[in-house]
Amino acid sequence: xxxxxxxxxxxxxxxxxxxxxxxxxxxxxxxxxxxxxxxxxxxxxxxxxxxxxxxxxxxxxxxxxxxxxxxxxxxxxxxxxxxxxxxxxxx
Amino acid sequence: xxxxxxxxxxxxxxxxxxxxxxxxxxxxxxxxxxxxxxxxxxxxxxxxxxxxxxxxxxxxxxxxxxxxxxxxxxxxxxxxxxxxxxxxxxxxxxxxxxxxxxxxxxxxxxxxxxxxxxxxxxxxxxxxxxxxxxxxxxxxxxxxxxxxxxxxxxxxxxxxxxxxxxxxxxxxxxxxxxxxxxxxxxxxxxxxxxxxxxxxxxxxxxxxxxxxxxxxxxxxxxxxxxxxxxxxxxxxxxxxxxxxxxxxxxxxxxxxxxxxxxxxxxxxxxxxxxxxxxxxxxxxxxxxxxxxxxxxxxxxxxxxxxxxxxxxxxxxxxxxxxxxxxxxxxxxxxxxxxxxxxxxxxxxxxxxxxxxxxxxxxxxxxxxxxxxxxxxxxxxxxxxxxxxxxxx
Numbered sequence: 406x407x408x409x410x411x412x413x414x415x416x417x418x419x420x421x422x423x424x425x426x427x428x429x430x431x432x433x434x435x436x437x438x439x440x441x442x443x444x445x446x447x448x449x450x451x452x453x454x455x456x457x458x459x460x461x462x463x464x465x466x467x468x469x470x471x472x473x474x475x476x477x478x479x480x481x482x483x484x485x486x487x488x489x490x491x492x493x494x495x496x
Numbered sequence: 497x498x499x500x501x502x503x504x505x506x507x508x509x510x511x512x513x514x515x516x517x518x519x520x521x522x523x524x525x526x527x528x529x530x531x532x533x534x535x536x537x538x539x540x541x542x543x544x545x546x547x548x549x550x551x552x553x554x555x556x557x558x559x560x561x562x563x564x565x566x567x568x569x570x571x572x573x574x575x576x577x578x579x580x581x582x583x584x585x586x587x588x589x590x591x592x593x594x595x596x597x598x599x600x601x602x603x604x605x606x607x608x609x610x611x612x613x614x615x616x617x618x619x620x621x622x623x624x625x626x627x628x629x630x631x632x633x634x635x636x637x638x639x640x641x642x643x644x645x646x647x648x649x650x651x652x653x654x655x656x657x658x659x660x661x662x663x664x665x666x667x668x669x670x671x672x673x674x675x676x677x678x679x680x681x682x683x684x685x686x687x688x689x690x691x692x693x694x695x696x697x698x699x700x701x702x703x704x705x706x707x708x709x710x711x712x713x714x715x716x717x718x719x720x721x722x723x724x725x726x727x728x729x730x731x732x733x734x735x736x737x738x739x740x741x742x743x744x745x746x747x748x749x750x751x752x753x754x755x756x757x758x759x760x761x762x763x764x765x766x767x768x769x770x771x772x773x774x775x776x777x778x779x780x781x782x783x784x785x786x787x788x789x790x791x792x793x794x795x796x797x798x799x800x801x802x803x804x805x806x807x808x809x810x811x812x813x814x815x816x817x818x819x820x821x822x823x824x825x826x827x828x829x830x831x832x833x834x835x836x837x838x839x840x841x842x843x844x845x846x847x848x849x850x851x852x853x854x855x856x857x858x859x860x861x862x863x864x865x866x867x868x869x870x871x872x873x874x875x876x877x878x879x880x881x882x883x884x885x886x887x888x
Contacts, residue, residue, distance in 0.1 A: 411663060412660055412661045412662060412663040413660060413661075413690050413691070413696070416827075422733075422735075422736070457685075458681075458682050458683040459681055459682075459683050459684060459685040461680065461681070463742050466740075466741060466742045466743050467742075467743055468742070468743065468744070468745065471745055487731070487740070487742065489665075489729070489731070489742065490685065490690065491637070491658075491680075491681040491684065491685055491690065492658045492659065492660040492663065492665060492690060493634070493635060493636050493637045493640050493658055493690065493692070494546075494635050494658055494659045494660045494692060494693035494696075494698055495543055495545060495546055495547045495548075495632075495633045495634050495635045495657065495658055495659060495693075495703065496543055496545025496546050496547070496548070496569075496575075496579070496633070496634070496635040496693070
């Protein structure tokens with residue numbers, strides 16, 4: 406599946422905007438992402454390993470928080486995972 | 497809001513209106529009644545910068561009757577790369593005056609209301625209450641949450657847009673039964689984690705793209721046509737020119753628009769966003785790092801004090817402007833500690849003080865005993881000490 410890495414986090418992902426992973430679940434995909442780019446870990450997860458409140462993760466167009474199985478949701482090769490952090494710029 | 501206004505109460509179109517808006521009038525979705533709705537409508541643009549420029553210009557052209565503008569800033573040369581409502585001759589003028597002049601020139605019938613203030617918890621409800629639609633084009637998290645909460649409390653839809661580098665987000669928040677900004681982002685990121693456009697840069701065209709999306713949504717809300725971006729977040733990636741859409745849901749647990757709201761009046765948004773109040777002692781030390789003002793640095797340098805100024809910006813920035821510091825870009829600092837003398841007093845400097853604060857904290861963790869951050873960076877130096885240092 407494809408993971409979209411947003412602009413503010415690309416500095417911690419070698420400048421890449423996407424990564425192809427082969428995980429079976431959402432959390433597996435995020436684990437693979439942070440194994441490839443360890444610097445991303447602290448930006449996505451708290452010390453206790455929970456997703457940070459200001460980072461949203463979407464499986465295709467659905468917020469993972471609202472999926473019945475949440476991060477344990479199964480994923481397939483055709484799915485996309487988007488990390489959507491808050492940005493505030495405007496002037 | 498305006499869409500609920502009875503057709504009978506809508507203002508009549510004049511002969512000039514009929515010719516000016518002829519391309520709207522022949523659209524069945526707008527027509528004469530739609531144009532009268534636009535004429536009756538009152539829209540507030542929060543900010544007249546990157547997003548606010550195209551937004552206000554298009555709303556004025558479209559025939560929105562009343563446009564409120566909130567801004568307290570003055571036009572700076574570095575604004576002109578994207579803030580198209582201002583021109584070179586406006587440098588140093590109030591953005592409000594510059595913007596109002598352009599809007600009135602474009603559409604003399606337009607009623608421009610200038611709010612020459614920083615939107616705050618004390619004045620937001622009073623300012624927003626007179627408008628039908630709010631268009632949020634600000635540039636910081638505290639104001640984003642303030643505008644959201646005020647819109648929810650007043651029941652006003654918020655045509656939202658934000659930008660960073662090549663990426664934008666747009667949605668309509670706080671519409672009836674729709675989600676609000678807090679449903680999407682319950683908490684702000686810690687200060688310093690997400691760089692501002694002043695630190696991270698922004699493609700000048702991008703606010704045009706996103707601001708026009710906000711203008712489109714505003715017009716649709718007034719006319720009551722089409723499918724507004726309610727419950728949808730539009731992601732704009734200008735570099736790959738890819739538009740994607742994500743579903744948003746109203747969060748029943750949302751503290752402001754949920755079923756049992758706990759935020760029922762405006763709060764202290766600086767504090768909510770983890771930004772320390774502007775008390776003197778707290779400015780002087782941030783996260784354990786003493787903050788040095790640019791005037792203090794000037795005084796210390798003039799006095800001949802031995803200071804190691806560490807400039808952590810990128811080489812291209814250093815080429816544009818520098819104050820004689822030693823350049824080690826922030827990403828290289830961890831690998832080049834041997835070039836930074838532990839025995840000297842180190843003043844870390846960047847463009848506006850954000851990157852340098854993080855590097856100062858890093859150096860302190862690495863055991864450097866005397867590290868201070870230059871508050872306001874080279875921009876403050878140019879503003880307060882040496883105006884011949886170019887701003888960018």
